[in-house]
Amino acid sequence: MKPILAFLVTLLLSYTGFAQELKTSKSLKSTLEQSARSNKPVLLIINTPDRPKTNNPTAAQAISSFKSALEDEEVIKKINNISIVYQTTLLDTSVRSIIRQANIKAFPAYVFLRSDKEVFFSDFGNSNDKAKYLLMIDKAMLAYKEKSISMLEKEYEADKTNTVLLKKLIDARKKVGITNNADLIEQYASNLKIGDFNNYQNVLYILEAGPYADGTAYKLAYTNRKITDSLYKTEPLQKRIAINNAIISNTMLAAAKNKNSAKAYAGANFARSTWSGDYRAGDKAYNNQMLWYYSTIKDTATYLKTASYFYDNHYMNISADSIKKMENRNRQANIKSPFPQTAEKKIVSKEKMDSLMKLPGARKVTQEIVAVTSSSSVNYANELNNAAWKFYEIGTKNINYLSKAMIWSRRSIELNPISGYYDTLAHILYRMGYYDEAVKTQEKAIQKAQEEKNPTTNFESELKKIKTRSL
Numbered sequence: 001m002k003p004i005l006a007f008l009v010t011l012l013l014s015y016t017g018f019a020q021e022l023k024t025s026k027s028l029k030s031t032l033e034q035s036a037r038s039n040k041p042v043l044l045i046i047n048t049p050d051r052p053k054t055n056n057p058t059a060a061q062a063i064s065s066f067k068s069a070l071e072d073e074e075v076i077k078k079i080n081n082i083s084i085v086y087q088t089t090l091l092d093t094s095v096r097s098i099i100r101q102a103n104i105k106a107f108p109a110y111v112f113l114r115s116d117k118e119v120f121f122s123d124f125g126n127s128n129d130k131a132k133y134l135l136m137i138d139k140a141m142l143a144y145k146e147k148s149i150s151m152l153e154k155e156y157e158a159d160k161t162n163t164v165l166l167k168k169l170i171d172a173r174k175k176v177g178i179t180n181n182a183d184l185i186e187q188y189a190s191n192l193k194i195g196d197f198n199n200y201q202n203v204l205y206i207l208e209a210g211p212y213a214d215g216t217a218y219k220l221a222y223t224n225r226k227i228t229d230s231l232y233k234t235e236p237l238q239k240r241i242a243i244n245n246a247i248i249s250n251t252m253l254a255a256a257k258n259k260n261s262a263k264a265y266a267g268a269n270f271a272r273s274t275w276s277g278d279y280r281a282g283d284k285a286y287n288n289q290m291l292w293y294y295s296t297i298k299d300t301a302t303y304l305k306t307a308s309y310f311y312d313n314h315y316m317n318i319s320a321d322s323i324k325k326m327e328n329r330n331r332q333a334n335i336k337s338p339f340p341q342t343a344e345k346k347i348v349s350k351e352k353m354d355s356l357m358k359l360p361g362a363r364k365v366t367q368e369i370v371a372v373t374s375s376s377s378v379n380y381a382n383e384l385n386n387a388a389w390k391f392y393e394i395g396t397k398n399i400n401y402l403s404k405a406m407i408w409s410r411r412s413i414e415l416n417p418i419s420g421y422y423d424t425l426a427h428i429l430y431r432m433g434y435y436d437e438a439v440k441t442q443e444k445a446i447q448k449a450q451e452e453k454n455p456t457t458n459f460e461s462e463l464k465k466i467k468t469r470s471l
Helices: 028-038 057-065 073-082 093-101 130-144 149-158 163-175 182-191 194-198 200-208 216-221 225-234 237-258 261-273 279-296 300-315 320-336 350-355 376-394 399-415 419-432 435-451 457-467
Strands: 004-007 042-047 084-089 109-113 119-124 345-348 362-365 370-373
Touching (some): 028 042, 028 084, 028 093, 093 109, 109 130, 119 130, 149 163, 163 182, 200 216, 200 225, 200 237, 237 261, 237 279, 279 300, 376 419, 399 419, 419 435, 435 457
Parallel strands (some): 042 084
Antiparallel strands (some): 004 345, 042 109, 362 370
16 A cells, blocks of 8 residues: 555535536646636635545534535625636645645645746635635735735845845745745845844744754854744744744755755754654654655665664554553543544545545544544554555565565554555565465455445455466
8 A cells, every 4th residue: 555645634624515606627727727818816726535434423414414605606706706716636636736835734725826826825614604705705816916926036036135025025925825935034044134133033033934954044043042942932832833844844855855965964853853852752753854855865775774773663662552552542532622633634645546535533523624533553553554565665675674564564454454554464465475365465455445335446456466476
């Protein structure tokens, strides 16, 4: 089974019939072309892939009775009048770059674009109150009239020493959700005087832009430790988390782009430093970043070596019973809390799209939200399954590495016996030459998929290849 992509999303209810009411284009390309011809912006509506299944009668009733205000005649008319609509799901590869660039994490998402694909406004969520959508449209049209990011970029390129112009550009990018402003903040910081770094707001502004962990802007921001210490004590938790995530992400992306190991170490070390009070969590954060780096630059040998240590040390030195006890404690905590934590929805990659919605979880349903909660054992199982599949996908024939992958895969099944995990194990067994056991395991994957009421076509196709030894 291909690795499960980590979309950190809140799954908001997107299963209504408004698609038939809105005038929608067939593709993003044709939508952008129509936008250029008509001088209207694009409204990109990105939904979740499928309607979740639930055996809970109350939940089912809540889903079926929900009526989105996007079906309201006034809302539909206004949307059709001011924009060209393209409606799709987050699995559509043509919108992936937009989702990444605008940092879209909640669905259904409403992303407004210029004809050159530039995002200028976004919103999310379903509601039965039409005022939400009417206000959204008004805000979007006001944003549409403002200077575009591309125009601000041209002005900045003409005068790179103009700090006011540079700040406008950074602000415009931040406004639409772009968190990678590391290169721009390097220039911004270099334009400031040394005394400017004694100003709390200046330091906060630099850190919010996600400077490189080894960059000049980051170092200058830390020249007054009293301010940075105060910032990390007084700013809201979510803002502090966002700052750290942006610094890590921007540093690691730049490192991978240029195959710069020193920068990668800087990003990974920063990730570790965010867990100063927890050595083990810090080590996990560091190795997670370095594994991503080695995988991205295709340094297979280092990846396999690092991953072997990482998964054995962090996922295999705790018993299945202990993990399940943690799961039970988390479940009890969620029962007591009126606001259970929502976990990310795991989305299977393209080759396993048939079984997209197969990961189980307790679904909490209200009139407007479908959230998928996940247990510790599911998370552990998912990580181990992904690691095992990665070893298979790399193509290694090293029996030591394959044996590790097999052990990780078996543990993932022990924690959460779903069809996709049996499929992973079958592939690894096949690679190791245990053909008969691979057949039995793939047959188990098909049986599990049937029990889960998920499609089996893909699994059956793989079984034929295993039997004919043509996998």
